[in-house]
Amino acid sequence: MEIxxxxxFSRLDTRRVPSPCFxxxxxxxxxxxxxxxxxxxxxxxKVLSALKAFSMWHFAPMVSRYLSGTCASGLHEAQLGREYxxxxxxxxEVHVFGAAYSDxxxxxxxxxxxxxxxxxxxxxxxxxxxxxxxxxxxxxLRFGLRINPEHSEGDVPIYDPCAPGSRLGIPLSQLDESSLxxxxxxxxxxxxxxxxxxxxxxxxxxxxRFGHLLARMDWVNFGGGHHITRPDYQRxxxxxxxxxxxxxxxxxxxxxxxxxxxxxxxxxVSTVLDTSWNAVDQAIxxxxxxxxxxDILEMPYRPGIxxxxxxxxxxxxxxxxxxxxxxxxxxxxxxxxxxxxxxxxLVFQDMAHYTMVKTTTFNGTRLPAIAVWNSxxxxxxxxxxxxxxxxxxxxx
Numbered sequence: 306m307e308i309x310x311x312x313x314f315s316r317l318d319t320r321r322v323p324s325p326c327f328x329x330x331x332x333x334x335x336x337x338x339x340x341x342x343x344x345x346x347x348x349x350x351k352v353l354s355a356l357k358a359f360s361m362w363h364f365a366p367m368v369s370r371y372l373s374g375t376c377a378s379g380l381h382e383a384q385l386g387r388e389y390x391x392x393x394x395x396x397x398e399v400h401v402f403g404a405a406y407s408d409x410x411x412x413x414x415x416x417x418x419x420x421x422x423x424x425x426x427x428x429x430x431x432x433x434x435x436x437x438x439x440x441x442x443x444x445x446l447r448f449g450l451r452i453n454p455e456h457s458e459g460d461v462p463i464y465d466p467c468a469p470g471s472r473l474g475i476p477l478s479q480l481d482e483s484s485l486x487x488x489x490x491x492x493x494x495x496x497x498x499x500x501x502x503x504x505x506x507x508x509x510x511x512x513x514r515f516g517h518l519l520a521r522m523d524w525v526n527f528g529g530g531h532h533i534t535r536p537d538y539q540r541x542x543x544x545x546x547x548x549x550x551x552x553x554x555x556x557x558x559x560x561x562x563x564x565x566x567x568x569x570x571x572x573x574v575s576t577v578l579d580t581s582w583n584a585v586d587q588a589i590x591x592x593x594x595x596x597x598x599x600d601i602l603e604m605p606y607r608p609g610i611x612x613x614x615x616x617x618x619x620x621x622x623x624x625x626x627x628x629x630x631x632x633x634x635x636x637x638x639x640x641x642x643x644x645x646x647x648x649x650x651l652v653f654q655d656m657a658h659y660t661m662v663k664t665t666t667f668n669g670t671r672l673p674a675i676a677v678w679n680s681x682x683x684x685x686x687x688x689x690x691x692x693x694x695x696x697x698x699x700x701x
């Protein structure tokens with residue numbers, strides 16, 4: 306996919322940050338948030354920030370100024386949303402969906418969430434004693450079910466919630482309509498890094514299968530995967546569609562983008578540690594695909610590099626690998642104008658979303674530092690560095 310980097314990170318002096326280091330431009334984050342707020346205003350939807358994609362809570366005050374709250378995939382994200390993203394007046398909503406909840410986690414979630422979405426009618430029914438107890442303390446709590454419209458829009462099966470046999474969402478055949486008492490909303494999610502037409506097709510599938518239930522609902526959550534802040538996204542069409550859907554069914558619509566909050570806002574600065582040759586020129590970096598950029602292996606995909614091109618596009622092609630023992634810890638083949646040298650800095654593009662939230666310390670690999678940069682003033686702040694204690698404290 307083409308990279309839409311709002312900031313010109315080529316202007317960043319990488320010698321000012323440790324390596325490896327995630328650097329996020331606060332100007333670019335606010336640019337995305339403004340777009341999301343404009344969509345909310347134009348459409349009437351409430352927009353939530355999906356913490357599973359970008360949970361850098363340094364930006365929580367900024368996110369809270371523009372969006373209606375956060376959505377979480379479990380207890381800890383919900384706690385983060387409540388603690389940091391609730392805004393000055395505590396009015397930021399916290400929505401939670403989990404594929405399943407332990408009783409212990411659900412008790413805590415019911416104390417802090419505003420919307421809790423269940424993944425099966427069975428769990429919703431079994432949770433009734435906890436739900437009733439929570440409602441006695443917090444009558445404003447709202448509950449929903451995640452439905453599966455059995456309509457796939459994803460190209461990569463691992464990221465397709467509606468792939469055959471998916472464990473996510475309730476197909477119509479498994480929905481016990483007698484258990485809907487207390488359910489005020491429906492949630493669905495089919496998208497991954499997509500624009501408006503896939504959502505439009507999804508809504509048609511939702512209305513065909515579940516339209517008879519919508520009159521009983523107060524809200525519908527359209528899930529995530531919306532690349533709303535991409536320059537080519539059809540935002541006017543989205544706003545019109547949401548207004549029409551909300552009016553047709555008399556519901557409040559929610560969107561929960563994750564990548565759209567952080568797309569094009571960050572980079573990962575790395576350093577060449579060593580060079581060698583085995584069939585191709587090799588460079589070992591102080592970063593790692595498996596530890597720091599796992600979607601390279603899971604998706605898979607090839608991140609862009611400032612000053613780097615496709616294989617053979619420039620005079621010198623190098624295979625970039627991580628520093629772990631995993632044989633497949635390979636970032637990819639890139640070409641450069643000059644041979645790579647130990648100590649040289651390389652900058653991977655669009656590294657704010659689904660990176661920090663997925664990092665690991667496999668092999669005891671150091672986690673990248675985290676820095677905030679202002680592309681307008683060139684102000685730079687290192688907000689977090691990691692070391693041995695972060696590795697040790699995860700173990701026993």
